[in-house]
Amino acid sequence: MASFLNVTSPPFFSSRTTLSTSPPPNITAQLSQFKKGWCWKLKCMPSSGPSQETESEPPETAPSPSNSASLMSSSSVSTYNWCAGLGGVGFLETAYLTFLKLTNSDAFCPIGGGNCGDVLSSDYAVVFGVPLPLIGMISYGLVAALGLQLSGKKLPFGIDESNGRLLLLGCTTSMAAASGYFLYMLSTKFSGTSCSYCLLSAFLSSSLFFITLKDFGLEEIQKFLGLQLCIASLVIFSLNTSYATLRPASSSLADIDLEYFTTEITTPSSPFAISLARHLQSIGAKMYGAFWCSHCQEQKQIFGKEAAELLNYVECFPDGFRKGSKMIKACADAKLEGFPTWVINGQVLSGDQELSELAKVSGFKIEESNQPS
Structure with a gap:
């Protein structure tokens, strides 16, 4: 007996020529294998039900470590830019x-029972023989340079970013400690004195300190807290040592008791100066000053004796100067920032002025015969 299987068609469509009523065992095994294979193929085919039209939603993904690092890096760059900017100021x-x-x-600065020049010229403006502003300039310059270098990821001398950040923290910590100490000295040794530059420097240094702290996480701050305390203690100890040899506070500016006095004007007045003084008087121009102010005396000497007597001069401390002294109301209302101060037709001129400048601002017509020499 012989049988024939057409392998080009599925087994249940196969054509056979049978010479006996029962197939041989080997043919039965082949048919079984083909049926199993065909059924396996049917099971693997996708169903045609509604589930075909439903698209699976993509799984939610957590932020990658690289994105978090990028955000932290961006925050650090912003911190470094702030440090560079404030350090530059x-x-x-x-x-x-x-x-x-x-x-x-x-120094030209706001007045309040004293001025910035008093602080700048005092013994407290020198530390171990080095001018205090020079030390501040070096410190601010170093912070600005570090901020720029860290922002550009290009640190000199082979310093890596971690050490650069630590160096920046040390600088801002020492500056903040020094500023706090100087504010204490300003309130105790220079009571009643207003120093706008001192306050600005304290604001800048404290801002730099807190901005740098913000760049460090809480864990890092706790790690370096001991180092910061050591730096602050060393700064305060050094300043105390430097100022230990200064004269007692009783001779400081805070305890000056200066009686009012007048200074004689010795220079003669030119015809131009006299004419200008009369013009300034006629338009209500005023010169505000203080009896101890050397620049005020120089301004009067420029006018000369006769012309100076014609000026509308306002003395801001007619009762002398001592601890707690305040300017008279006319000077306080004028919101003066220094002596002398001219107010001409609503325009404010600070410092002593040339006669030609006063003539120009006041609209005084300069005659050929009366031109200033």
Whole structure:
């Protein structure tokens, strides 16, 4: 007997030529294998039900570590930019004060029973023989440079970012400690004195300190707390040591008792100066000053004796100067920022002025025969 299986069609569509009523055993096994294979194929085929039209939603993914690191890096860059900016402002301020200190020039700042020049010219403006503004300029410059370098990820001398951040924290900690100490000295040794530069420097240094702290996490802050306390203690100890040899506080500015006095004007007045003084008087221009102010005396000397007597001069401390002294109401209402101060037609001029400038601002017509020499 022989049988034939067409393998090009499914087994249940196969055509057979049978010579006996029962197939041989080997043919039965082959049919069984084909049926199993075909059923397996049917089971693997996707069903045609409604589930085909439903798309599976993508699984939710948690933020990757790289994204978190990117956010932290962006926050650090912002911190470094702030440090660079505030450090730059502090550098400019202390550079100006250093110039004034080295040239013995007067600082121009708000007045309140004293001025910034009193603080800048005092013994407390020097630490171990080095001008305090110069130390501040170096400190602010270092912070600004570190901020720029950390922001650009390019630190010099092979310093990595971790050590750079630690160095920045040490600098801002020492500056904040020094500023706190100086504010204490300002309130005790210079009572009644207003120093806008001192307050600005304290604001900048404390801001830099807290901005740097914010860049460190709580765990890191706790880790370096001991180091910060050591730095602050060392700064305060050094300042105390430097000031230990200064004269007692009884001779400081806070205890000065200065009686009112007048200074004689010795220079003669030119015709132009007399005409200008009369013009300034006629338009209500005023010159505010203080009896101890050297620049006020120089301004009067420029006008000369005769012309100075014609000026509308306002003395802000007619009863002398002592601890707690305040300017008279006219000067306080004018919101003066220094002496002398001119108020001409609503325009404020600070410091002593040339006669030609006063003539220009006041609208005084300069005659050919009366031009200033």
